[in-house]
Amino acid sequence: MTTFTPASIEEAQTWLQQRLEQPKPFQIRGNQTHFQAKAIPSSVESEDVLSLSKLTATNFFDPDDMVVGVEAGMNISKLQEILAEKKMVLPVNPWFGNSTLGGLLACNDIGPNRLMMGGLRDCIIGIEYLNGRAERVHAGGKVVKNVTGYDLCRMMLGSLGGLGVITAANLKVIPQPVEPHGLYSRFRDTSWLLRVAALQEARLPIDWIQALAPATTGEPDWILGIGISGNPERQARLEKELQSLFQNQLKSITDGKTNRSLGYLPGTDRYTGWLEGLRKKWKLLPNYLHVMVLLNTRDALQPIRLEALQHSDLHQVIHPIGADLHFLLDVEDPNEQLDFLQELKNRFRRTDAKMVFGNAHPDLSLQDLGEFGRSTAYSFTQRLQRHLDPAGVFHAPFYQLPQAMNAS
């Protein structure tokens, strides 16, 4: 395996130009925080890697205009640090603090405040990438509202390394929330789902919501957390309404900070890698299974019966409004992982849910997700990938799934 780590975008471009002369696929990597499953079990992984970890420059940061532009190799924790100096924040939820911005964009991570504050697609305003002809291209700009030309920024979002090499991006940021504050409560069962349904109906402007259930041999012990912010009157009103909905069971998480003693993370950590602390706290095995299920709020709140998925090694992190559900099975046996995956697929069979691997045993492949692993316009997406990568140099398993797949 060879890894090329360019020190500049020009170097990356030159390398890609040479690569196109004798087309040979390669993987694009940042800090390797994200797992990349093979398309099918027999897929041959590309051996060569283009690592962008040295492209870490800040191109501009204008707090008055609430915009920032950085190179793709900057990690998200560092970026949040830079923004925090001016009391700004990028309101997206990376899974891991060491993820590079490029990786985050390519994987389009989402998390606990997706509904209230949006995700990367609501923040990206400009992009620079190397395309399948090794040309350095730009789209969007530095302004917060822009319809000049096609929105290639969003095209590259979630592109999983198949449409080009993201080298830099410009983002809209926001002022840090005023006095962020968290409330939580424990539940012995999933009765909290009913309360969350009532909360959704009440249309209260909360900042984030997350439920988690660490693995247990007995009944799962759910902890539900809700974030609020704003001036004291606003917070008092929200707290009153929330206590009423949750029958005064909510306790306070001090000043919205991460409460590690509870194992409860989305305080300040939600901006700097909300999954990272959990992974450490739960001491997950290297090849644990992590499946993210994306679905609508109605399906997340009503019929899925999370308790029926009980497994002694299963950790669950649920963002019910939005909605993304994370199942982390702390076993490394691929057959056990496949059995659990089948259970998940059965559970969500009657929904339009989609699934994404966050981690898995290397023997598992995207094919194991069946139709759940493909986007709605999947065959068109494949066509777009072939169109924009005519030499076939971008190794991106997501686009390599066979046409007909069995959802079962």
Next chain:
Amino acid sequence: MAFAPRIREELTQICGSKWIKDDEVTLYTYRSDGLTLYTKLPMGIVYPANSEELVRVVKVLHREKLTFLARGAGTGLSGGAVPQEDTVIIEMDRLKEIHDIDYINRIITVGPGVVNLRISEKVRPNGYHFVPDPSSQKACTIGGNVAENSGGPHTLKYGVTVNHVLGMEVVLPDGELIQVGGDFHNQPGPDLLGLINGSEGTFGIVTKVVCRLTPNPEKAVTLLGIFDSVRCACDAVSAVIRSGTVPAALELIDKTVIYAVEQTLKPGFPQDAEAVLIVELEDLTDGIGNDAAKVEELLMQNGAQKVERAKDDAERARIWRARKESFGAIGCISPSYYVQDGVIPRSKLPEVIEQIEAIGKKYNLTIANVFHAGDGNLHPLILYNYKDADEVERTHHAGEEILKVCLSCGGALSGEHGIGLEKLKLMTDLYSENDLENMNWVRGCFNPESLLNPSKAIPTPSRCGESKRPVHISDDVAASKMVTRKSGVAV
């Protein structure tokens, strides 16, 4: 122009004879969109009733290698729905069904012909609304909003159309029907939904849209800051944004527009003011008063003579009606206006507004300003007389110069109206030929033969310097006389 008999026959079989039109009066009606500086008569108009008919129509047009475009209400302001010669217009007005409303998921699924405001009207009793609120929202359709990625005053806090659409059904130029997105936020893979949004109808024709619904704010406080200098009003905008408070809307209106709206809508704006700033805060009732007081203080600190707070919903509505209908009000002081849509970093507002004023003086034209100050999205209205060829020419030069000023300070050509025909030739001032060629490459995957809405949004390859000039006024006058003669309606 008219349909060839064979094509007319085939289209008639699909849609019925009532829904195929190519008479002179109808063609004249469809010669332009909201930007009347660019006109061309289409070959004919087809009015499909549903997506099945639309797919069949598109397949016929594709087979015959005819160019075609979809049109909603024709309120676009960049010439995006202006036909080329021999272009068939597909009118989307009949696809206006409201399909499903799901309040738990906070979504509504609608046909592209549904008028923007109808969505909010429909869901308001249940406490929701659809955020994008372009000034034309009483007429513009959701399909057009998607095509242009429309905004509006309240996008400062909540985002534009792309932030409020979750899924779409799209007919590609060869008649293939695809679904993108769905009824929830993220899908694995690239964000095709985001890519198609704002592609100005050049990637596909949208036949169904899943829109996000947003809870109505419990309380909205509308402030009217009155300034004796536009520069101070612009400084106040920056001060508010810097303070960490993000209002739902932050709009600036200058004295020319104040005069126009006072002649027509009479919102009660002080006519001796140089500018007024509308600041709207939305949130829970509890605590919003404190935020409003903070903003009032900031406005006063930055030179406001006075800050008024709307006393009730009626007063709020009066202020917003004046803002949203201000373009129309300009009709009472000028026979025509040409609106620009450049966008700049908001901290550059004071200097750019001064440069716009200087451009007006240079070309001896009045330029009025009413714009989304919080987003840095300018709408200079260049007032001109369409019967005066020299004034039309100067208007074009002034418009171009304004956009170049926007670009020179790090801005872009359009914040919400799109590039259409109007700004094509300036695209090379913002993007390299390489960038544009790359955009064209992406378009090639959707629209390889450029049959769908050709020559819009990005310049034709190798012709990046192209410039579409408006039709000759004499041609237009002759055409309007013809329509008056045939229809009996004075045009």
